[in-house]
Amino acid sequence: MDSSQAFGLAHLWAQSDTIIRSVAVILLVMSITSWYLILTRALRQLRARRHGDAVENFWRAPDLEAGLKLLAEAAPDSPFEALAQQGAAAAQHIRRHTRNDTLGGKLDADEVITRALRKSIALSTAALESGLTVLASIGSTAPFVGLFGTVWGIYHALVNISVSGMATLDKVAGPVGEALIMTAFGLFVAIPAVLAYNAITRANRLELSELDAFAHDLHAWFSTGARIAAVTPRTAGQHEAALRVARSSPAGSHGAA
Numbered sequence: 001m002d003s004s005q006a007f008g009l010a011h012l013w014a015q016s017d018t019i020i021r022s023v024a025v026i027l028l029v030m031s032i033t034s035w036y037l038i039l040t041r042a043l044r045q046l047r048a049r050r051h052g053d054a055v056e057n058f059w060r061a062p063d064l065e066a067g068l069k070l071l072a073e074a075a076p077d078s079p080f081e082a083l084a085q086q087g088a089a090a091a092q093h094i095r096r097h098t099r100n101d102t103l104g105g106k107l108d109a110d111e112v113i114t115r116a117l118r119k120s121i122a123l124s125t126a127a128l129e130s131g132l133t134v135l136a137s138i139g140s141t142a143p144f145v146g147l148f149g150t151v152w153g154i155y156h157a158l159v160n161i162s163v164s165g166m167a168t169l170d171k172v173a174g175p176v177g178e179a180l181i182m183t184a185f186g187l188f189v190a191i192p193a194v195l196a197y198n199a200i201t202r203a204n205r206l207e208l209s210e211l212d213a214f215a216h217d218l219h220a221w222f223s224t225g226a227r228i229a230a231v232t233p234r235t236a237g238q239h240e241a242a243l244r245v246a247r248s249s250p251a252g253s254h255g256a257a
Contacts, residue, residue, distance in 0.1 A: 017156060020182070023149035027185045030138045030145070034193040037131045041200050048207060051075045055214055059227060064088060079124035079211050083117060087218045090116035113222050117215045124211060128204045132197060139193035146186015153179025 054074035061067030068088060071081045094109045154176055217227050 019152050020149055020156070023145060023152070023182060024185070026145055027142065027149075027182075027189050030142050030193075031189045034135055034138045034189065034196070037135050038192065038196040041131070041196070045200075045203050048078070048203075051078055051080050051207075052210065054078070055080055055210075058084065059217075079120075079128070079207070080214055082124060083120045083211060083215055084218060086116045086120035087113060087215075087222055091222045110223055113219055117219055121208075121211060121215060125208060128207065132200060132204075135193050135197045135200070139190050139197055142190035142193065143183070143186045146183045146189070149182030149186070150179050153182055 054071055057074060058067040058071045058080075061070055068081075068084055071084055075081050090113045094112055157176055157179055221227050
C-alpha cells in the first residue's frame with residue numbers, strides 16, 4: 001500500500017480506540033451546534049437591518065394604532081415591535097384604571113410605563129443573548145478537547161510502536177501525524193465560534209443601544225405626547241453658543257448676580 005494512503009482520516013478512525021472516536025464525535029457535535037447558531041444568528045441579523053426604517057415609519061404614522069400596524073408589518077416579532085406593544089399596553093392600562101389627575105397619579109403612570117419598557121428590553125436582551133453562552137463555551141473548550149485527543153492518540157501510537165519493537169522514524173511519523181489531526185479539528189471548531197461570538201456580541205450591543213433610544217422616545221411620547229427631538233452636532237453647537245452669549249450679556253450677568 002502507498003504510504004500516502006496508509007495514513008489518513010480513515011486509517012486514524014480504523015486504528016483508534018473508543019476515547020479517540022468519542023473525542024471526534026464530541027468535536028463534530030460542537031461544530032454542528034456552533035454552525036447552527038452562526039447561521040441562525042446571521043439570518044436574524046439580515047432581517048434586523050430593516051428595523052431602523054421600520055422605527056422611522058412608526059414615527060411618521062398619523063396615530064399610535066397606525067404606527068403599531070406599520071411596525072408589525074415591517075418588523076414582525078422584533079424587539080422594537082415588542083417594545084412598542086408593551087408601552088402601548090401600559091399606557092392603555094393607565095387610561096383604564098386612573099381615576100384622578102393628581103400629581104401622585106402622574107408619577108404612578110410614569111413608573112408603570114418605565115417598568116413596562118424595562119421589562120420588554122430585559123426580555124429582548126435575554127432573547128438576543130440566547131445561545132451565546134454555548135458559542136463561547138465551544139470556542140474556549142474545543143481546542144482543549146482536540147488537544148486531549150492528540151495527547152491520547154500519541155500515547156496510543158507510541159504504545160503500539162513499543163509493542164511492535166519498530167521505533168524508526170517512518171513508523172513514528174505516521175501515527176503521531178494522525179494524532180495531531182485532532183488538534184487541527186479542535187481549532188477548526190473553535191476559530192469560527194470565537195469569531196462569530198465577537199461579531200454577534202457587537203451586533204447585539206448596537207441593536208440594544210438602538211432599542212434603548214427607541215424606549216426613551218416611547219417614554220417621552222407616552223408621558224408628554226411628543227417625541228424628543230434629536231440633537232444634531234450643529235444644533236448642539238448653536239445652543240452652546242446661545243448659552244455663552246446669554247451668560248456674557250449684562251442681563252445674564254445681572255441674573256447670575
